[in-house]
Amino acid sequence: xxxxxxxxxxxxxxxxxxxxxxxxxxxxxxxxxxxxxxxxxxxxxxxxxxxxxxxxxxxxxxxxxxxxxxxxxxxxxxxxxxxxxxxxxxxxxxxxxxxxxxxxxxxxxxxxxxxxxxxxxxxxxxxxxxxxxxxxxxxxxxxxxxxxxxxxxxxxxxxxxxxxxxxxxxxxxxxxxxxxxxxxxxxxxxxxxxxxxxxxxxxxxxxxxxxxxxxxxxxxxxxxxxxxxxxxxxxxxxxxxxxxxxxxxxxxxxxxxxxxxxxxxxxxxxxxxxxxxxxxxxxxxxxxxxxxxxxxxx
Numbered sequence: 001x002x003x004x005x006x007x008x009x010x011x012x013x014x015x016x017x018x019x020x021x022x023x024x025x026x027x028x029x030x031x032x033x034x035x036x037x038x039x040x041x042x043x044x045x046x047x048x049x050x051x052x053x054x055x056x057x058x059x060x061x062x063x064x065x066x067x068x069x070x071x072x073x074x075x076x077x078x079x080x081x082x083x084x085x086x087x088x089x090x091x092x093x094x095x096x097x098x099x100x101x102x103x104x105x106x107x108x109x110x111x112x113x114x115x116x117x118x119x120x121x122x123x124x125x126x127x128x129x130x131x132x133x134x135x136x137x138x139x140x141x142x143x144x145x146x147x148x149x150x151x152x153x154x155x156x157x158x159x160x161x162x163x164x165x166x167x168x169x170x171x172x173x174x175x176x177x178x179x180x181x182x183x184x185x186x187x188x189x190x191x192x193x194x195x196x197x198x199x200x201x202x203x204x205x206x207x208x209x210x211x212x213x214x215x216x217x218x219x220x221x222x223x224x225x226x227x228x229x230x231x232x233x234x235x236x237x238x239x240x241x242x243x244x245x246x247x248x249x250x251x252x253x254x255x256x257x258x259x260x261x262x263x264x265x266x267x268x269x270x271x272x273x274x275x276x277x278x279x280x281x282x283x284x285x286x287x288x289x290x291x292x293x294x295x296x297x298x
Contacts (some may be wrong), residue, residue, distance in 0.1 A: 011051065015077055017044035018056060025064045037088040085276050100282045101130045101136040103148040105197070108269065111245045113149065120225045120289050127282050128169040135197050137225075140274055147273040147283050149290075154270050162279040162287055164269045167242040168262035171206045171256045174235035181238070184209040191237030192219030193228040210265050229255075231270050235273050 020030035021041060031041045037055045049056050056070035066074060104113060109131055117129060132138065138145050140159070171187065181187060184206075192202050194217070203216035219237055222228045229246055232239040233254045239246075243262055249255040271290050273283050 003059075011044075011048060014044040014048040014051075016081070017041050018048055018070075019077050019081060021045060021057070021064070022066055022070060023078070025066070027064070079098075080162045088276075098126075098282065099128045099130055100286060101132060101144070101146045102286065103132045103134060103140070103145045105135070105149075105151065105224075106133040107195075107229075108149060108151075109133050109243060110226055111229075111248075115248075116293055117264070119293070123289060124282075124285050127285060140272075146277065146280075147271065147286060149272050152267055152270065152274050154268065156272060158275060159272040160275050162271045162291065164271055164290055165244075166268040167244075169201055169240050169265060170244055170262040171205070171234055171238050171240050171258040172243075172250070173238045173258055175253065175256050176235055177238065177258065178256050184211050184259070187211065187238065188214050192216070193231050193237045193239040194219055194221045195225040195228045196221060196223050198225060201240050204265070205263055227266070273274060 016034060017030060017036075018038075020033050023026050024030050024033070027041045027045075030040055031038045034041070045056060052069070054069040055067045058065050058067055058072075079083075113131070120127075120129065132145065137147055137150055137156075140146070140148060149252070150156070150161075151165070151167075154163060171181075177190075181190070187206075194202060199217075202219075206212070206214050206216050220231065222231065225239075225241065225245065228239045229241065229249065231237060233249060238258070243250065244255065246255050250257065271287050273280075273287075278287075279282055
């Protein structure tokens with residue numbers, strides 16, 4: 001084996017490439033995970049092999065396999081990266097006070113989270129919450145975001161997910177529609193209001209209500225549910241929403257649920273963070289506060 005480099009000259013990028021390729025036994029998958037090109041992975045592996053003076057992989061008819069030397073060092077390389085991640089998370093965990101960056105959908109932020117935020121600030125005055133919104137799930141690690149509230153099934157590899165609450169759907173409208181829409185069949189011919197990131201909501205509700213003869217895509221499309229809610233308040237049509245997202249409008253009489261029983265959905269809102277950040281005090285504080293908050297709110 002060739003002369004090995006000192007600790008301060010360790011080829012970390014090449015070792016990362018080797019670890020990912022060894023775990024996947026696939027250079028393409030390693031390149032995708034590390035957001036580099038396939039040729040970059042091949043080049044880094046080749047450099048590491050030249051440095052060590054031994055082959056780390058063999059190509060066979062069944063695909064890529066680790067060499068004897070590759071099998072020997074892979075567990076220790078993986079353990080080394082685990083130790084690095086653990087060391088960084090310990091440092092992060094000490095930063096219990098300071099800024100917490102939280103990503104979520106804009107409608108959820110405006111209609112559920114921000115109205116409750118003063119209670120969190122009162123309980124944790126030393127944690128400054130910065131909210132970022134997007135229609136697409138944020139890449140927490142790449143974008144430097146501490147945590148997020150996501151809508152979905154809770155299955156996001158690499159993320160620690162805590163379920164908050166599931167949604168339900170009910171058609172809501174301006175009170176003027178209350179006397180003319182008494183049963184689901186009365187929705188036929190009405191303008192349905194939609195949002196781009198929840199295009200399937202009307203289809204799901206109409207199917208559950210047995211209304212297969214009502215076109216679920218007719219009506220007007222809005223970028224967000226907040227716009228669709230405002231359109232419903234103005235009497236422009238019928239929206240289908242979780243009552244929690246329009247609680248203020250219902251309480252104020254600006255919107256009315258057209259039917260008594262909301263349709264429960266299988267997807268839910270989840271609080272998520274990177275696996276190694278779950279015990280950071282400011283993230284733990286937000287998670288525990290949210291869990292307590294939904295007990296009273298839902």
